[in-house]
């Protein structure tokens with residue numbers, strides 16, 4: 558397939574925009590799968606921060622998982638009788654050292670989380686939390702840990718950032734257990750400046766196209 562001069566200029570411009578998006582984006586969005594029977598997915602900032610913003614949407618059906626999404630998945634325990642829930646999750650916001658405890662299961666009850674930034678009182682299908690104007694006490698690596706309380710794999714969409722709000726309208730999770738979840742209000746997730754993994758793919762594709770063309 559031949560690409561003309563205008564096509565090349567267009568692609569180059571798009572390519573530069575993609576790079577800016579990737580560099581300045583800092584919001585991670587994608588679809589994840591949680592193993593059943595208490596399986597965990599968690600991710601931490603790779604820098605010290607007092608901020609986090611995230612949005613979880615659980616799917617009732619299986620979805621295609623985003624390849625290469627950051628974070629770690631920990632399998633659940635052996636199959637056992639579980640309460641019958643809809644597909645749902647428990648979400649905890651905590652520090653990296655606490656996540657290590659939580660995920661390693663060594664002292665399962667000893668981990669501490671921030672109640673006002675967690676959705677933990679019952680399994681939920683959505684969880685929107687934002688530090689907003691109430692910065693976290695500890696300036697350390699901050700994490701989100703999501704657990705599957707059901708006997709089936711659970712799929713969910715996630716947008717997360719340790720730099721800026723993932724929501725169209727920014728807000729502050731109130732300092733009460735369950736935080737924003739206690740308000741039972743849903744907030745639209747920002748679709749702008751999302752570090753999409755499809756963008757990463759488009760980037761790679763364009764590098765290939767352009768390098769081939771310039772040969």
Ligand SMILES: *[C@@H]1O[C@H](CO)[C@@H](O)[C@H](O)[C@H]1NC(C)=O
Nearest residue numbers: 603604605606695696697698
């Ligand atoms: C983050 O904070 C910890 C503890 O305060 C410190 O040991 C570490 O060097 C810091 N890391 C970075 C990347 O600044």
Ligand SMILES: *[C@@H]1O[C@H](CO)[C@@H](O)[C@H](O)[C@H]1NC(C)=O
Nearest residue numbers: 604605606607608692696697
């Ligand atoms: C947290 O620590 C990092 C370096 O580890 C620093 O760049 C940042 O400004 C600190 N944030 C706050 C709110 O103190």
Ligand SMILES: *[C@@H]1O[C@H](CO)[C@@H](O)[C@H](O)[C@H]1NC(C)=O
Nearest residue numbers: 588614615616617620713714
């Ligand atoms: C999850 O994201 C996919 C792709 O963007 C979308 O098609 C789907 O409706 C979303 N599901 C939920 C439960 O938000």
Ligand SMILES: *[C@@H]1O[C@H](CO)[C@@H](O)[C@H](O)[C@H]1NC(C)=O
Nearest residue numbers: 614615616617618643644682
């Ligand atoms: C999943 O199913 C429940 C119960 O039927 C429903 O309330 C909920 O809205 C559904 N969630 C999605 C994302 O479709």
Ligand SMILES: *[C@@H]1O[C@H](CO)[C@@H](O)[C@H](O)[C@H]1NC(C)=O
Nearest residue numbers: 635636637638639640641708
């Ligand atoms: C699981 O529960 C069902 C009914 O609630 C029961 O019939 C079954 O024996 C239980 N299985 C185990 C392994 O406990």
Ligand SMILES: *[C@@H]1O[C@H](CO)[C@@H](O)[C@H](O)[C@H]1NC(C)=O
Nearest residue numbers: 652654655658669670671695
């Ligand atoms: C867990 O987090 C709390 C603050 O939320 C912190 O004080 C405590 O040191 C952490 N625990 C471990 C084992 O790092």
Ligand SMILES: *[C@@H]1O[C@H](CO)[C@@H](O)[C@H](O)[C@H]1NC(C)=O
Nearest residue numbers: 595634661662663664665666
């Ligand atoms: C993990 O934690 C659960 C619940 O506290 C406990 O029943 C189980 O024995 C633990 N497993 C390991 C390997 O420590």
Ligand SMILES: *[C@@H]1O[C@H](CO)[C@@H](O)[C@H](O)[C@H]1NC(C)=O
Nearest residue numbers: 688689690722726727728729
């Ligand atoms: C929302 O964003 C604006 C502009 O970035 C900022 O001034 C304001 O403090 C933010 N509000 C909350 C609740 O985070």
